[in-house]
Amino acid sequence: MWAVSGNHLTMTEGDWGVQLPVTVSGVTFSASDSVRIVIKKGETALVSKEYTNITQNTVNLELTEAESALLPVGAYAYSLDWYQDGAFMCNIIPSAVFKVVDKA
Numbered sequence: 001m002w003a004v005s006g007n008h009l010t011m012t013e014g015d016w017g018v019q020l021p022v023t024v025s026g027v028t029f030s031a032s033d034s035v036r037i038v039i040k041k042g043e044t045a046l047v048s049k050e051y052t053n054i055t056q057n058t059v060n061l062e063l064t065e066a067e068s069a070l071l072p073v074g075a076y077a078y079s080l081d082w083y084q085d086g087a088f089m090c091n092i093i094p095s096a097v098f099k100v101v102d103k104a
Contacts, residue, residue: 007096012103016068019060029054032085039078046070071100
């Protein structure tokens, strides 16, 4: 289960395969664009995932079971970056809280 408060994301421990649609305003994505999410603990990137399935400026964030397993209960930071033809364009979200909560 995902929860969103502003740019802060909360995920329940062990969840995977659930999509979180994120709509980006202020830019218009093309077929050659991608969005990358990086989830970090301190300076260590635990998950880095690129999405190319952008429809109507909406990206469906989703973690695999293996990616979810890398994120035990705790607080992390994440960033969301825009790339065009593999070249960095800008930080959509330079840094925000990504929290994993206990499911019990």
